[in-house]
Amino acid sequence: MDTASHLSVVIDLSPTQWHLSSEAAKGDSRPLSLEFFFSQLLVFLNSHIACKDENTLAVFGALPGRSVLLFSSANEAKEHREDLADANAYLPFKTLDSTVMKSISDHIDSLGVSDVEAPTGLVGALTKALCHINCSTATASTQPNAQATSLDPRILILSVSPDQSSSYIPVMNSIFSAQKLKVTIDVCKLFGSESVFLQQAAHLTGGSYIYLDRPDALLQYLTMSFLPPPAIRQLLSVPTQDKIDFRAACFCHKRIIDIGFVCSVCLSIFCQPVPVCSTCRTKFPIKTLQRLNAARPPANVPKSAAPTRTLPSTNNIRAPATNGSGTVPVPPR
Amino acid sequence: MPSVDPSTDATEEGPHILLAFLQSQSQNALTRLYQKPSSCLSLFRLMRPLERQLIMNLLWLESPIPVSMMASWITREGRKAYNDALATLASLHVVPKSTSKLALNPTFKTSLRHAITGGDVSGSFGAPVGSDRQYPAPSVEALDAYALERWETILHYMVSSGTGQHPTRPSQEVLFLLQRSGLMTNMHGGALQITSSGFQFLLHTPHAQLWELLLQYLHMVEERQMDLVEVSSFLLMLSTMELGREYSTESLSTTQLAMLADLRNYGLIWQRNPSSNQFSPSRLATTLTSCAPPLPILNKAGIGSQTQGFIVLETNYRLYAYTDNPLQIAVLNLFVTLKSRFPNLVIGAITRESVKKALANGITAEQIISYLTTHAHPQMRKNNPLLPVTVQDQIRLWELEKNRLKSEEGYLYTAFASQADYEYVLNYAKQLDVVLWENPSRRCFFGSLDGHANIRGFIERRTAGNV
Numbered sequence: 171m172d173t174a175s176h177l178s179v180v181i182d183l184s185p186t187q188w189h190l191s192s193e194a195a196k197g198d199s200r201p202l203s204l205e206f207f208f209s210q211l212l213v214f215l216n217s218h219i220a221c222k223d224e225n226t227l228a229v230f231g232a233l234p235g236r237s238v239l240l241f242s243s244a245n246e247a248k249e250h251r252e253d254l255a256d257a258n259a260y261l262p263f264k265t266l267d268s269t270v271m272k273s274i275s276d277h278i279d280s281l282g283v284s285d286v287e288a289p290t291g292l293v294g295a296l297t298k299a300l301c302h303i304n305c306s307t308a309t310a311s312t313q314p315n316a317q318a319t320s321l322d323p324r325i326l327i328l329s330v331s332p333d334q335s336s337s338y339i340p341v342m343n344s345i346f347s348a349q350k351l352k353v354t355i356d357v358c359k360l361f362g363s364e365s366v367f368l369q370q371a372a373h374l375t376g377g378s379y380i381y382l383d384r385p386d387a388l389l390q391y392l393t394m395s396f397l398p399p400p401a402i403r404q405l406l407s408v409p410t411q412d413k414i415d416f417r418a419a420c421f422c423h424k425r426i427i428d429i430g431f432v433c434s435v436c437l438s439i440f441c442q443p444v445p446v447c448s449t450c451r452t453k454f455p456i457k458t459l460q461r462l463n464a465a466r467p468p469a470n471v472p473k474s475a476a477p478t479r480t481l482p483s484t485n486n487i488r489a490p491a492t493n494g495s496g497t498v499p500v501p502p503r
Numbered sequence: 504m505p506s507v508d509p510s511t512d513a514t515e516e517g518p519h520i521l522l523a524f525l526q527s528q529s530q531n532a533l534t535r536l537y538q539k540p541s542s543c544l545s546l547f548r549l550m551r552p553l554e555r556q557l558i559m560n561l562l563w564l565e566s567p568i569p570v571s572m573m574a575s576w577i578t579r580e581g582r583k584a585y586n587d588a589l590a591t592l593a594s595l596h597v598v599p600k601s602t603s604k605l606a607l608n609p610t611f612k613t614s615l616r617h618a619i620t621g622g623d624v625s626g627s628f629g630a631p632v633g634s635d636r637q638y639p640a641p642s643v644e645a646l647d648a649y650a651l652e653r654w655e656t657i658l659h660y661m662v663s664s665g666t667g668q669h670p671t672r673p674s675q676e677v678l679f680l681l682q683r684s685g686l687m688t689n690m691h692g693g694a695l696q697i698t699s700s701g702f703q704f705l706l707h708t709p710h711a712q713l714w715e716l717l718l719q720y721l722h723m724v725e726e727r728q729m730d731l732v733e734v735s736s737f738l739l740m741l742s743t744m745e746l747g748r749e750y751s752t753e754s755l756s757t758t759q760l761a762m763l764a765d766l767r768n769y770g771l772i773w774q775r776n777p778s779s780n781q782f783s784p785s786r787l788a789t790t791l792t793s794c795a796p797p798l799p800i801l802n803k804a805g806i807g808s809q810t811q812g813f814i815v816l817e818t819n820y821r822l823y824a825y826t827d828n829p830l831q832i833a834v835l836n837l838f839v840t841l842k843s844r845f846p847n848l849v850i851g852a853i854t855r856e857s858v859k860k861a862l863a864n865g866i867t868a869e870q871i872i873s874y875l876t877t878h879a880h881p882q883m884r885k886n887n888p889l890l891p892v893t894v895q896d897q898i899r900l901w902e903l904e905k906n907r908l909k910s911e912e913g914y915l916y917t918a919f920a921s922q923a924d925y926e927y928v929l930n931y932a933k934q935l936d937v938v939l940w941e942n943p944s945r946r947c948f949f950g951s952l953d954g955h956a957n958i959r960g961f962i963e964r965r966t967a968g969n970v
Contacts (some may be wrong), residue, residue: 216619220544223793244804257626257754260544261745264621330848389563394576398556405553 173398174224175322176306178299181214181240183231183274185281186288187330191361202385210389211328212270216263217397219243225255229270230295230300233277234285237294240273241266244306259267286377290331293340299325300347307351322399324354324377326492329368330361335426338419341367356396358382366415366426373414376400422448431462442466518591519549520714521735524721526594528731533596535732537611539627544593545739547615548792549793554588558597558607562615563721568605627736628743629750632781639882641783643747650785653770654709654723655830661687662833664697664707670829675769684719699865705834706866706874713787716769741771741784742791743747815880816853818891824849825880837861838871848874858901868902913939914955916962917947924965931961 192203219225229241243266303323318377325348348355348371356377357368364381372379380395382388395408419426420441430439436450443462446453516909517523525533525546536542547555560576561568577585593600597611607615617623632640641649657677659670664687672678678695681687686701706711717738724734737759739817744750752760763782768774771788775781813831815823822839826832826846835841840859841851851857861871870893888895916932919925925946931936942945950958 215619216621217559220619221552221559223790257628258623259621260541260618260628260743263619290953324602374606393559393563397559399552402552402556405578405584406576407578408554425745 173322173401174222174226175324176226176228176303177324178228178230178302178323179211179326180230180232180292180295180299180327181211182290182292182327182329182331182332183233183278185234185278187362191330200386202382202388205403206385207273207276207360207388210392212267213389214364214392214397215266215270217393219262219266220260221397226306226422227266227289228299230299231274231277231280232290232292234290234294234382235248235288236277237291237298238273238277239298239302240277240304241270257414271285289334289336292327292329292331292334293337293344296325296327296344300344300351300353303353304351322355322401323351324399326356326358326396327371329359329365330359332362333365333367333426336424338367338424338426339421341371342418345371345374354400358391358396360385360388364415366417369411370416373411379411379414402470429466460498518551520718522549522591522595524718525735526591526682532732534608534610536651536736537597537608537614538623538788539736539740540623541627541629541743542736542739543611543614544618545742545792550591551588553584554592557585557588557592558615560758561598561605561607562612562619564606566918567601570603570605573605587858603676614832626754627740629740630754631745632749632751640747640749641773643786646747646783646785649773650770650787652682653768654713655828657681657769659830660707661697661701662830662837662952664695665763676765678767680716680719680723683723684716693763702837702861702864702866703870705837707757708877712789713769713791717791720765729758729761730756734762736764738791741766742793744784744789746784746786746789749783752780752782802936812878812880812883814875814878816875816890816894818893820853820894820897822851822853824851831878834874838866853898855901858898859905862902862905868898871898911939913949913951914958915947915949916958917945919946922946927965928958932958 188204192201194201215227215229218227226243227241228243231238231240243262303325307323345355350356353375354377355371355375357365357372357379359368359379359381361382369379371377378395380391382391384391392438397408398408417426417428418430418439420430421438422440422442422444425441427439427441430441431443432439433447433450433452435445435452438447438449440448443459443466444454445456445459518526525536536546547558550558557573560573574585588843589598592598597608598605599608606612647651653673656671657673660673661681663670677685679703682689682695685698686704688698689695704715707715716796721734722732726730728866733756737755752763755763763772763774764777766788767774767777769787770785773783773785813825813834815825817823822835824831824835825848832841832844832849835849835851838853838857840857841849843850858868858871862868872890874887883889916928919928922943925943929938929941929948932948932950932954935954935957937950937958938948939951940949
């Protein structure tokens, strides 16, 4: 039970959203500024390292249009940092804090004015985090003393940006990879609207999704919900979502949709019936197409095709039951 | 892949042995210990996962929270572990026992906060010395070699005592410590002999061995009029230091300066010469609070054996150990009949005689099996189960064989005047639960030693009453 665990933190560093966040006052609490966020985040990261000497940590930043590795405890161990030695601080903490802050400011400085508006590379950062975990577990299992290095990998996403519906497919692919690697994805939504995709990511990988209600208590949220490794979460419950938005985005217009049409061959999702699947080039019979078009709401909704939001644990994409383009629920397991 | 990790098993059994020791200390001493952020951080790491999480939950709260609120976070399965954790924390005075509110000990809270945020002002993490000087700090490899040499000298001395060999003797202080801890004894006068607990000690992981010796050291500290808080905080400080860096002795107290010599003997720290005002912790010291192997050079070719695992055990009880390390061979010799020896390989067999010999020395079957498991060759790790079941079972059976006869001291009560008398006394003895054996037809029974005074009194009262 007392094994080392790995934590990868993905920080959403969208300048626009952070600017909005530091302006907006939520309820009676103060707005969440970037400066305050970093002070709390570093304490949380230190706490993770403090829990166990073998705990490993990787920090990824999602900047507009790019994603970067800000810190990895695997790299830092090899470097000797003479300038940081200090009788008043535990060296690994100090190395961590200064490396994270330095690389963030370096990358922010290198951002051009035109880059700022680009969408954040959240998916890129998530993918890099998964690759990092895969890499470390692969090397660990080839070592002779693999028993000591059984990792317990987790990813924590600290998000401020709204969903980009264009990233639906890569996010879902990341989720499936995470499931395969047995990685738990936790999400803390710091600012902005609820994120449909990240809710699904947390739900499907057994993690927890938390919307930060009280920005001033950020550290307490992080410590109580995201610090305990999965083994402890069985003893000490952490908050989970009571309702999850399972909507998917269509492949054709990248819109989040309530009712979708699923290709019976490759399970691609479309917001309207199409004669030819754009992914696998399957042709559907024209009769089916007409029937589906006729069945589309709001014209008249057939009994079997009524979209329902009352079943939070099931998928609420219902395609009309036909032979041509099928009834397979998405996302496919 | 089977992953058997004896160190995790140990942590599930109970708190770390250092914590168990500290629980018996006074609240004042503990509060003084908690003043050092480095001590708090190291102790925090020695705790069990749930205890750590509970501390973390409370660490950033300014006001106490109701017990019921904390309990509402606990799942049904977690109840028992939670109560255990709270009891441990209470006995360490980290979370004072309370029926209404939970809060961290203020000293502990301040220090741990300082440790995590880096706001310490007392210099409790050790003052490092810059390396741009005439003598560069020793390399990590040199430190590892030094620590291994010191540690193996101690173990090798233990394992070969009484076998007629004469390996290098560790220093007098180490020998005294071994004797005090009951691992070795000189009961026949003259040379020290290893005891049965010493044999068990040899099969433990280096980590457990190290803590066992250090704990004995802490016990001795009180007799030597040294300040226990200073000693333990120094040990905990060592564990937060960085391998391969030199630290200054200037900020140490006199007690801690006196400890340097002892710790040098155990291989925990390295000094250029005894009067040097700098020291470097070895890997033995820096891994005190982690479960990383304290002697990882065993992994490297040349010094120790090739890998940490070196034993191949076959279903026909043959054992191949890829090692040239005299210590490992000596330990194997405790329970294996060694047949032939090659430059990098020892071949032997586990036989009834060899296991009997080990059992007679006080080693248990479980210890043999766990030693074989932890040191199994990487090739063996592909098997599931790791060790051949036949061999495991047979070792256990040999142990059971030893337990066929059980001896107990006691008294035989016989020659009762009548059957009624006999039954009356027997009934009384049964109520006391001291009857080990009875034979109604011959009117006698056998009672254990503790019950004798009562039974005798009972019979005397009865005869006196009859007269």
